[in-house]
Amino acid sequence: MKTVIISDPKDLNIAADIIRKGGLVAAPTETVYGLCANALNASAVSDIFAAKGRPSDNPLIVHISDRTMLYDLVDSVSSKAVKLMDAFWPGPLTLIFKSNATVPQIVTAGLSTVGIRFPDHPIMQKLITLSGLPLAAPSANTSGKPSPTNAKRVIEDLDGKIEAIIDGGSSAFGVESTVLDMTSEVPTILRPGGITLEMLQEVLEDVIVDPAISNTLSQQTLPKAPGMKYTHYAPNAEVFIVRGTLEKVAHKINTLIKDDHKSGKTVGVLATDETKHLFNHADLILSVGSSENMHMIAAQLFEDLRTFDDHHMDIVYSLSFPKIGIGEAIMNRLEKSAAYHIIEV
Ligand code: AMP
Ligand code: MG
Numbered sequence: 001m002k003t004v005i006i007s008d009p010k011d012l013n014i015a016a017d018i019i020r021k022g023g024l025v026a027a028p029t030e031t032v033y034g035l036c037a038n039a040l041n042a043s044a045v046s047d048i049f050a051a052k053g054r055p056s057d058n059p060l061i062v063h064i065s066d067r068t069m070l071y072d073l074v075d076s077v078s079s080k081a082v083k084l085m086d087a088f089w090p091g092p093l094t095l096i097f098k099s100n101a102t103v104p105q106i107v108t109a110g111l112s113t114v115g116i117r118f119p120d121h122p123i124m125q126k127l128i129t130l131s132g133l134p135l136a137a138p139s140a141n142t143s144g145k146p147s148p149t150n151a152k153r154v155i156e157d158l159d160g161k162i163e164a165i166i167d168g169g170s171s172a173f174g175v176e177s178t179v180l181d182m183t184s185e186v187p188t189i190l191r192p193g194g195i196t197l198e199m200l201q202e203v204l205e206d207v208i209v210d211p212a213i214s215n216t217l218s219q220q221t222l223p224k225a226p227g228m229k230y231t232h233y234a235p236n237a238e239v240f241i242v243r244g245t246l247e248k249v250a251h252k253i254n255t256l257i258k259d260d261h262k263s264g265k266t267v268g269v270l271a272t273d274e275t276k277h278l279f280n281h282a283d284l285i286l287s288v289g290s291s292e293n294m295h296m297i298a299a300q301l302f303e304d305l306r307t308f309d310d311h312h313m314d315i316v317y318s319l320s321f322p323k324i325g326i327g328e329a330i331m332n333r334l335e336k337s338a339a340y341h342i343i344e345v
């Protein structure tokens with residue numbers, strides 16, 4: 001199929017038409033690019049899973065552009081949820097509700113709950129409004145790869161597989177939405193994201209973080225967000241996080257680079273503006289930004305991981321970042337891209 005690239009917002013009606021006819025459109029959001037289909041059309045939604053190669057037991061988030069759309073999709077909305085929507089919608093917060101019969105089973109992967117988000121991006125909002133439909137939208141990448149934060153990366157993964165890609169520049173947040181389960185007794189973070197634990201706690205006293213986020217899941221544990229159990233955000237290069245004091249980390253990485261070079265491997269280092277001069281022997285050194293600005297780091301992370309693949313690195317060593325604020329989301333993505341290979345020094 002020929003994929004149309006839409007770069008003029010005036011042409012959004014073309015994209016909305018595609019959605020209404022059951023087709024797939026990739027669109028920018030403030031988190032990452034999303035691969036959108038009519039959430040109420042099971043066959044269109046099944047095409048999302050096929051285009052991405054996404055496991056069918058990993059549910060999709062449904063996107064709305066107006067809070068009234070929520071009430072058509074869910075069973076009930078608690079006062080706690082209303083407080084959160086007042087504070088953070090539109091924005092990078094997905095809330096999990098008990099779903100009603102309107103939502104096809106394929107969207108929720110058979111769960112009785114559905115994740116809903118009101119994105120804060122004018123193009124995505126307009127696409128939803130023009131279609132007049134709630135849109136199921138996972139990240140617009142091949143399943144398992146780092147999420148796309150610009151149209152070029154979407155084209156790389158999905159050209160020829162979907163009807164259209166809307167180019168809206170780079171995503172502001174660069175990491176996916178926070179997923180918060182509102183159906184558990186205490187609201188529980190299932191995925192850290194743009195809205196941090198600290199921000200949520202300012203609105204609700206009680207918010208907890210699902211333990212499955214920070215640990216590799218044992219075979220026996222069933223994750224509540226099914227997405228948690230899959231390989232995620234992984235470039236082709238093998239990624240290792242090296243953690244410790246900067247001096248030790250730099251020494252360790254430089255020693256590893258020497259060994260890897262002896263065995264003929266190409267090695268990249270993911271560093272910061274402040275540390276990139278420490279790794280002169282690497283084949284490719286990328287800065288994810290200044291350690292002073294964790295939001296910039298979040299916005300750059302996936303793009304850097306994909307750039308290592310552009311240059312065919314076999315191995316990437318990455319610095320570690322403090323798990324504070326948005327740092328939780330950054331490290332969650334980085335640890336998954338490294339398949340939890342962490343070298344402590
Ligand atoms: P993505 O679409 O790639 O941004 O991933 C969406 C994430 O939200 C995955 O980790 C899903 O498992 C999670 N998710 C979506 N819907 C639900 C739900 N109803 N219950 C729990 N987790 C969900
Ligand atoms: Mg994804």
